[in-house]
Amino acid sequence: MARRLRPVEVDFVRAAPVRLVFAREITAPPQTVFRALAEDVPGWTQWFSAVTLARPTDDGAGREIRLKGGTRFAETILVAKEPEVYAYRVDATNTPGARALVEEWRLTPAGAGTRVQWTFAADGTPVFRLVLRLARAGLGRAFKDAVTALDRRLAR
Numbered sequence: 001m002a003r004r005l006r007p008v009e010v011d012f013v014r015a016a017p018v019r020l021v022f023a024r025e026i027t028a029p030p031q032t033v034f035r036a037l038a039e040d041v042p043g044w045t046q047w048f049s050a051v052t053l054a055r056p057t058d059d060g061a062g063r064e065i066r067l068k069g070g071t072r073f074a075e076t077i078l079v080a081k082e083p084e085v086y087a088y089r090v091d092a093t094n095t096p097g098a099r100a101l102v103e104e105w106r107l108t109p110a111g112a113g114t115r116v117q118w119t120f121a122a123d124g125t126p127v128f129r130l131v132l133r134l135a136r137a138g139l140g141r142a143f144k145d146a147v148t149a150l151d152r153r154l155a156r
Contacts, residue, residue: 002092002093002094002096003092003093003094003098004091004092005089005090005091005092005093005098005099005100005101006099006100006123007089007091008089008100008102009078009089010078010079010087010089010102010104012089012100012102012121013087013102013104013119013121014121015121016100016102016121016122016123017122017123017129018120018121018122018123018124018129018132018133019119019120019121020119020120020121020132020136020139020140021117021118021119021120022117022118022120022139022140022143022144023115023116023117023118024115024116024143024144024147024148025110025111025113025114025115025116026113026114026116026147026148026150026151026154027112027113027114027151027155028113028114028150028151028154028155029083029109029112029113029114030083030084030107030108030109030114031082031083032154033083033107033114033116033150033154034082034083034084034086034107035082036150036153036154037086037105038077038080038082038086041054041055041056041063042054042055042056043153044065046149046153047146047149047150047152047153048142048146048149048150049068049142049145049146049149050067050068050142050146051065051066051067052066052067052068053065053066054066057074058076060077061076061077062074062075062076062077062088062091063075063077063088070094071093071094071095072093072094073090073092073093074090074091074092074093075088075089075090075091076088076089076091078102079104083107084106084107084108085104085105085106085107086104086105086107087102087103087104087105088102088103089101089102090102090103095128096128097124097125097127097128097131098122098123098124098128099123099124099125099128100122100123100124101120101121101122101123102119102121102122103118103119103120103121104117104118104119104121105117105118106118106119116147118143118147120132120139
């Protein structure tokens with residue numbers, strides 16, 4: 001890992017200089033979605049196409065994530081409250097310009113399924129912030145595709 005990030009807590013999700021929020025309803029129930037997010041970490045590679053490696057670390061208190069293109073993250077789980085919230089902080093990354101990053105997955109019942117909301121909260125250099133804002137549409141598509149693939153996977 002190239003750099004350590006600022007060790008923020010889950011409240012950073014509400015106060016971050018850059019907050020990208022995406023939501024989608026799927027048919028799987030919240031408990032099932034939560035388990036796929038929090039308990040089947042290696043399974044992320046099966047439904048989130050950008051993820052090439054996902055593994056728990058520190059007896060499940062952290063995660064190691066690798067993305068297509070070589071981006072790497074060492075993360076700490078901040079909240080794992082079944083079936084409502086799963087959030088983690090990036091502690092170290094090779095992403096240039098990043099200073100702090102938290103991702104939160106919030107799950108709420110929606111009819112017979114789940115409303116999945118993903119918040120990507122970040123701080124960094126001015127260039128990093130600008131790049132994230134410009135990447136909003138692409139991250140939104142990646143979220144939509146990933147959650148759709150997760151729903152298909154959970155229906156099997």
